[in-house]
Amino acid sequence: MNKQYICPVCGYEGLKDPPYSETREPSYEICPCCGFEFGFDTENCKDSYSKFRLKWIENGASWFLPDKKPKDWDLNKQLKNIG
Ligand SMILES: [Zn+2]
Numbered sequence: 001m002n003k004q005y006i007c008p009v010c011g012y013e014g015l016k017d018p019p020y021s022e023t024r025e026p027s028y029e030i031c032p033c034c035g036f037e038f039g040f041d042t043e044n045c046k047d048s049y050s051k052f053r054l055k056w057i058e059n060g061a062s063w064f065l066p067d068k069k070p071k072d073w074d075l076n077k078q079l080k081n082i083g
Contacts, residue, residue, distance in 0.1 A: 002016070005018045005019065006082065007019070007031040007034060007036065007082075008049050008082060009031060009034050009049045009052050009053050009082075010031060010033045010036070010053060010056065010061075010079070010082075011079045011081035011082040012031055012032070012033035012081075013078075014032070014033075015027070015029055015031065016029060017029050019038040020038065025039075026039020030064065031064065032063065032064055032065035032068040033064060033065075033068070033069075033078075034052070034056045034061075034064060035056070036049075057075075061075050
C-alpha cells in the first residue's frame, strides 16, 4: 500500500504526494476534499492554509471531487488530523 499524506488545509488523509517535498518543491496536487492546489493557490504558509480552510468551511465544506467522499465522512473528525 502506498503511503498517503494528510492535507494541511482540511485534514484529508489520502494525498498521493507530500504537499511539499524536502526541497520545498510543491506537488501541484489538488486535494480531492477541499480543492487546495499545493504550489498554486498560495505559498507554503500556515496562515494561508487556515484562511483557505475557513473560506472552504464557510462555503459549506463541499468536496472538490465528490466521488471521493466517503459515506461516513465527518468534517470535525477529519479536522482533528491537523490539530
Ligand atoms: Zn484538503
